[in-house]
Amino acid sequence: MWKLKMSSTVTGEGELVETVNDHVGRQFWLFVPDPGDGARNDDYQEYRREVEEARRRFTENRFRARQSSDILMRLQFAREKKNKALKMVAWDEQRVGMDEETTAVRTTLQKALMFYSTLQSDDGFWPGDYGGPMFLLPGLVIGLYVTGVLQAVLSCEHQSEILRYLYNHQAARRRTLWKVWIDEEGSRLDTGSWRGNFYPIVGKDVAVLGLYDWSGNNPMPPELWLLPYALPIHPGRMWCHTRLVYLPMSYLYAKRYVMPVNSTVLSLRRELYTIPYHLIEWDKIRNLCAKEDLYYPHPWVQDVLWEGLQKIVEPLLGKWPFSKLRNKALDVVMEHIHYEDENTRYICIGPVNKVLNMVCCWVEDPTSEAFKRHLPRIKDYLWVSEDGMKMMGYGGSQLWDTAFAVQALLATNMVDLCGSMLKKAHDFIKNSQVRENSRGNPSAWHRHISKGGWPFSTADNGWIVSDCASEGFKAALLLSQMPSNIVGESIDAGRAFEAVNLILSLQNGSGGFASYELTRSYQWLEMINPAQIFGDIVVDYQYVECTSAAIEALTTFANMYPDHRSGAISSCISKAVDFIESIQLPDGSWYGSWGVCFTYGTWFGIKGLLASGRTYESSSHIRKACDFLLGKQLPSGGWGESYLSSQNKVYTNLEGNRAHLANTSWAMLALIEAGQAERDLKPLRRAAKLLAKSMMDNGDFPQQEIIGVFNRNCMISYSSYRNIFPIWALGEYYARVLSN
Numbered sequence: 001m002w003k004l005k006m007s008s009t010v011t012g013e014g015e016l017v018e019t020v021n022d023h024v025g026r027q028f029w030l031f032v033p034d035p036g037d038g039a040r041n042d043d044y045q046e047y048r049r050e051v052e053e054a055r056r057r058f059t060e061n062r063f064r065a066r067q068s069s070d071i072l073m074r075l076q077f078a079r080e081k082k083n084k085a086l087k088m089v090a091w092d093e094q095r096v097g098m099d100e101e102t103t104a105v106r107t108t109l110q111k112a113l114m115f116y117s118t119l120q121s122d123d124g125f126w127p128g129d130y131g132g133p134m135f136l137l138p139g140l141v142i143g144l145y146v147t148g149v150l151q152a153v154l155s156c157e158h159q160s161e162i163l164r165y166l167y168n169h170q171a172a173r174r175r176t177l178w179k180v181w182i183d184e185e186g187s188r189l190d191t192g193s194w195r196g197n198f199y200p201i202v203g204k205d206v207a208v209l210g211l212y213d214w215s216g217n218n219p220m221p222p223e224l225w226l227l228p229y230a231l232p233i234h235p236g237r238m239w240c241h242t243r244l245v246y247l248p249m250s251y252l253y254a255k256r257y258v259m260p261v262n263s264t265v266l267s268l269r270r271e272l273y274t275i276p277y278h279l280i281e282w283d284k285i286r287n288l289c290a291k292e293d294l295y296y297p298h299p300w301v302q303d304v305l306w307e308g309l310q311k312i313v314e315p316l317l318g319k320w321p322f323s324k325l326r327n328k329a330l331d332v333v334m335e336h337i338h339y340e341d342e343n344t345r346y347i348c349i350g351p352v353n354k355v356l357n358m359v360c361c362w363v364e365d366p367t368s369e370a371f372k373r374h375l376p377r378i379k380d381y382l383w384v385s386e387d388g389m390k391m392m393g394y395g396g397s398q399l400w401d402t403a404f405a406v407q408a409l410l411a412t413n414m415v416d417l418c419g420s421m422l423k424k425a426h427d428f429i430k431n432s433q434v435r436e437n438s439r440g441n442p443s444a445w446h447r448h449i450s451k452g453g454w455p456f457s458t459a460d461n462g463w464i465v466s467d468c469a470s471e472g473f474k475a476a477l478l479l480s481q482m483p484s485n486i487v488g489e490s491i492d493a494g495r496a497f498e499a500v501n502l503i504l505s506l507q508n509g510s511g512g513f514a515s516y517e518l519t520r521s522y523q524w525l526e527m528i529n530p531a532q533i534f535g536d537i538v539v540d541y542q543y544v545e546c547t548s549a550a551i552e553a554l555t556t557f558a559n560m561y562p563d564h565r566s567g568a569i570s571s572c573i574s575k576a577v578d579f580i581e582s583i584q585l586p587d588g589s590w591y592g593s594w595g596v597c598f599t600y601g602t603w604f605g606i607k608g609l610l611a612s613g614r615t616y617e618s619s620s621h622i623r624k625a626c627d628f629l630l631g632k633q634l635p636s637g638g639w640g641e642s643y644l645s646s647q648n649k650v651y652t653n654l655e656g657n658r659a660h661l662a663n664t665s666w667a668m669l670a671l672i673e674a675g676q677a678e679r680d681l682k683p684l685r686r687a688a689k690l691l692a693k694s695m696m697d698n699g700d701f702p703q704q705e706i707i708g709v710f711n712r713n714c715m716i717s718y719s720s721y722r723n724i725f726p727i728w729a730l731g732e733y734y735a736r737v738l739s740n
């Protein structure tokens with residue numbers, strides 16, 4: 001049986017897996033063989049039966065409901081926490097004198113909170129599935145195959161869950177599954193850079209595997225790392241995800257590494273291509289991309305650039321004395337790879353560079369300590385749910401979810417019910433603050449400072465994100481205003497000052513906040529975005545989400561510590577507000593880049609402005625934004641946005657005008673905070689009714705369409721949102737609107 005382990009290690013991996021906080025927040029699945037007949041009690045048999053039933057149901061419905069619901073985790077928790085959940089039911093009580101609606105919302109909230117408490121880990125976070133992108137798993141399998149450890153790392157139980165996942169999603173998402181598509185299209189030469197001809201199937205991974213010739217890839221010269229930093233094109237100025245994927249890619253490209261060809265590779269070559277492999281004219285297909293994949297077509301300037309590099313620069317770099325430069329560049333690249341590995345404890349910033357770095361370490365030295373240290377961290381990216389085993393987009397969303405969860409719980413004002421959840425979450429947040437910068441001089445490695453910030457997943461990942469820092473800090477500050485006998489000791493002032501310092505350091509001249517670092521180069525560089533499937537990846541752009549979160553964190557802090565860096569804080573807030581106002585769209589909305597889509601962005605836009613002291617009455621921006629939201633309310637009372645909003649940048653309802661719990665909650669939260677209840681309660685009442693009615697009998701909420709997004713075009717699951725946001729919105733409605 002698969003078992004979710006939290007904040008721990010597996011026997012034997014001890015010395016290879018380093019940690020800064022005793023592994024707090026780590027989540028991974030371990031296969032535990034069934035107990036022998038004697039030990040299998042009825043309870044266990046029932047549990048097994050339920051797991052099988054969940055898997056069967058997913059497969060049966062896979063064309064209708066594509067998102068898995070984390071049922072395996074829920075079943076495990078239900079079994080482990082049975083007694084605790086029952087104890088909480090006894091708490092339920094009716095309040096005398098409440099009207100029907102208030103009682104109904106209160107009862108819904110109580111039930112939702114009770115359920116949500118059973119999903120919390122003992123050290124305070126809510127584990128969950130962070131899957132979605134389907135191009136990650138093939139990269140891992142190829143990386144492990146090339147390095148010869150596939151069978152050792154992925155046991156037959158892993159393999160059968162991976163196959164289950166592929167089967168379950170195969171026909172439902174035929175186009176993103178390469179092999180199926182081959183059958184339809186006959187051949188697979190037009191895979192698109194960074195998905196197909198680079199990652200995962202072909203490109204560097206598949207080129208490494210010997211299924212796609214290196215000359216079919218556009219050049220990725222590692223020499224860019226040797227350029228003066230003053231040049232806008234220096235990789236150190238790129239968005240960290242882009243530069244850290246480019247880093248190992250450029251190493252493998254320059255080495256033109258290919259594993260020894262074997263019978264599997266030969267048979268795959270025959271299966272994949274309609275013409276013999278040796279007759280393929282690789283150079284001619286460098287820029288080919290299937291129309292279905294083509295989100296960002298290369299501008300002609302880029303094609304000219306690749307042509308020049310391919311035809312002139314690359315041949316030169318292979319010859320003495322230029323080859324010396326190449327060798328130097330490869331050394332520099334490898335140093336950067338090791339730096340990234342060590343400072344993330346081999347988790348790496350994301351799933352793509354995790355695998356590519358691992359392959360590079362192996363190519364450099366198959367017996368290296370670095371390669372060995374990569375292996376036990378693979379499990380940090382694998383998640384099992386009823387649809388099978390997938391590779392997640394990150395090592396989880398632990399801190400991010402916990403920071404939101406705390407705000408949701410506090411919004412309900414039911415501290416007597418949430419006390420122990422809050423205390424544990426508080427400990428988790430304090431334990432997850434990043435206490436040190438990356439080693440040595442961070443800027444020599446193109447790293448911003450990290451000290452005082454919060455990561456998206458765990459402190460061991462070590463990469464702080466601006467809005468994770470702000471949301472984590474805000475949650476910690478809100479908790480420090482609560483009685484410490486209930487929620488535990490407050491974050492100490494020194495750590496709070498470090499957080500403020502970090503947040504202030506992340507503001508750009510234009511007032512906005514980007515994701516991980518300052519914006520270090522120019523928008524026009526997007527011209528060299530090589531990834532035809534992603535938009536806006538070359539530099540770290542500034543976002544309404546990140547900017548609004550910073551305003552909220554800083555205003556919360558300033559209210560508590562009015563004398564600490566007050567000048568810097570107020571000037572930061574005022575510039576941030578200007579930035580948010582400047583990027584409001586003509587219809588009153590904001591485009592949300594990390595959640596789907598305009599409801600998400602507009603929630604952040606509105607709350608950022610409100611936190612700065614603006615009101616509905618004083619700000620035409622807020623009024624316009626509220627009108628926008630009200631205008632999108634569906635007849636059902638909810639809001640429901642399709643992923644097409646993100647892709648096309650045009651507000652698009654879900655098919656059939658269905659409502660989505662997350663969109664409904666975001667819109668409702670924004671409206672409540674902007675004082676909608678005083679103007680007209682009806683839209684809120686209809687939305688609240690919809691949320692309450694959506695709750696399932698056990699207090700859980702249904703999993704709906706995938707609601708996270710990155711780089712405009714790629715979707716990612718936020719599995720906790722289905723609980724967090726309805727609780728938050730109903731909590732605000734109950735405590736701020738009904739109880740007033």
Ligand SMILES: CC(C)=CCC[C@@H](C)[C@H]1CC[C@@]2(C)[C@@H]3CC[C@H]4C(C)(C)[C@@H](O)CC[C@@]45C[C@@]35CC[C@]12C
Pocket residue numbers: 241242245350351352393394400456465467468515545546594709710716
């Ligand atoms: C490099 C490739 C092609 C794939 C790896 C995927 C990553 C780029 C993204 C996967 C998780 C993301 C989306 C991550 C998730 C959290 C958000 C956020 C909600 C905190 C947001 O507000 C700021 C940006 C995020 C950090 C994200 C960036 C991109 C991912 C790492």
